[in-house]
Amino acid sequence: MTGEFDLIDRIRARVVARDDVRLGIGDDAAVLAVPAGLHLVVAVDTLNAGVHFPADTAPADIGWKALAVNLSDLAAMGAVPAWCTVSLSMPAADAPWVDAFLDGFDALARAHAVALVGGDTTRGPLSICVTVHGLVAPGRALRRSAACAGDDIWISGTPGDAAGALRQWRAGGAVEPALRERLDRPTPRLALGDALVGVAHAAIDVSDGLLADLGHVARASGLAAEIDLDDLPVSPALRAAFDADVRYRLQASGGDDYELCFTAPPSVADAVRDAARASATPVTRIGRMQAGAGVSVRLAGAPWAPQGAGWDHFAAAP
Ligand code: ADP
Numbered sequence: 001m002t003g004e005f006d007l008i009d010r011i012r013a014r015v016v017a018r019d020d021v022r023l024g025i026g027d028d029a030a031v032l033a034v035p036a037g038l039h040l041v042v043a044v045d046t047l048n049a050g051v052h053f054p055a056d057t058a059p060a061d062i063g064w065k066a067l068a069v070n071l072s073d074l075a076a077m078g079a080v081p082a083w084c085t086v087s088l089s090m091p092a093a094d095a096p097w098v099d100a101f102l103d104g105f106d107a108l109a110r111a112h113a114v115a116l117v118g119g120d121t122t123r124g125p126l127s128i129c130v131t132v133h134g135l136v137a138p139g140r141a142l143r144r145s146a147a148c149a150g151d152d153i154w155i156s157g158t159p160g161d162a163a164g165a166l167r168q169w170r171a172g173g174a175v176e177p178a179l180r181e182r183l184d185r186p187t188p189r190l191a192l193g194d195a196l197v198g199v200a201h202a203a204i205d206v207s208d209g210l211l212a213d214l215g216h217v218a219r220a221s222g223l224a225a226e227i228d229l230d231d232l233p234v235s236p237a238l239r240a241a242f243d244a245d246v247r248y249r250l251q252a253s254g255g256d257d258y259e260l261c262f263t264a265p266p267s268v269a270d271a272v273r274d275a276a277r278a279s280a281t282p283v284t285r286i287g288r289m290q291a292g293a294g295v296s297v298r299l300a301g302a303p304w305a306p307q308g309a310g311w312d313h314f315a316a317a318p
């Protein structure tokens with residue numbers, strides 16, 4: 001029978017090496033050399049089985065997603081990731097499960113040179129809580145509150161794909177592989193976030209749905225956001241899988257895409273496109289920030305009202 005310490009040894013054997021980790025897994029706490037002149041940026045997110053991923057999700061995909069959703073928060077701040085910790089609650093000390101989990105987790109950690117420096121391992125319902133630490137130059141973080149009236153609103157990628165996969169999965173039929181990939185293996189837009197520092201005003205990552213998350217930017221900035229549904233980028237897979245009515249709702253209100261929604265003045269639109277090109281990340285202009293409050297959506301020139309503006313964990317199911 002595998003014990004807690006065997007599991008920790010397995011985890012430690014696969015950690016990405018970084019010179020700034022003075023003491024990693026194995027002591028009571030990690031010791032990290034924070035570069036002088038930079039600010040530490042910290043985020044945490046928990047994934048609970050059945051809530052944040054379907055119960056049949058492969059362990060490697062859970063590992064990827066647990067880190068990806070956290071790195072996405074750093075991307076939305078324009079921060080460069082450095083270290084992370086993992087608190088793992090699982091029903092039994094299941095070594096093959098942990099190995100498979102690490103396959104996904106490490107693939108993403110290695111891609112972004114993120115060192116796992118500690119954590120906690122406990123028995124309980126399957127739940128993964130990851131904390132990430134990143135770095136940003138003082139005063140340069142991309143805040144939700146920094147949008148200005150007249151800013152263009154931009155989105156990366158094609159929002160709605162992850163929610164499309166979830167909708168197909170809930171319906172019990174086949175799930176389009178391209179959509180399932182977007183649900184299970186979201187891409188944290190780190191290179192884009194980094195390239196937007198000094199270009200974009202405000203940024204947020206879309207975890208709860210475009211309208212809900214853009215609403216956070218509008219509220220924090222004391223402004224209104226206006227977007228046009230016709231301008232939202234749509235993936236071929238999503239277009240093929242749903243009729244327009246359902247698709248619009250998935251694009252506007254579906255969560256779990258981890259794309260970046262950001263604002264920038266029209267005068268720097270070329271710099272935004274340069275940042276997108278440099279980071280090999282597609283971006284699309286979808287609307288404008290204005291004086292006022294709330295998020296308004298137009299479709300073919302007329303106001304469009306969604307059913308529910310996003311995912312709220314404590315609200316009744318739609
Ligand atoms: P303590 O009792 O002092 O908290 P633990 O026995 O929980 O120490 O952990 C021993 C070491 O293993 C610590 O360095 C801790 O950070 C690390 N660790 C425990 N669980 C994990 C995990 N799931 N992932 C990464 N490191 C872990």
Ligand code: MG
Nearest residue numbers: 119120121122
């Ligand atoms: Mg402990």
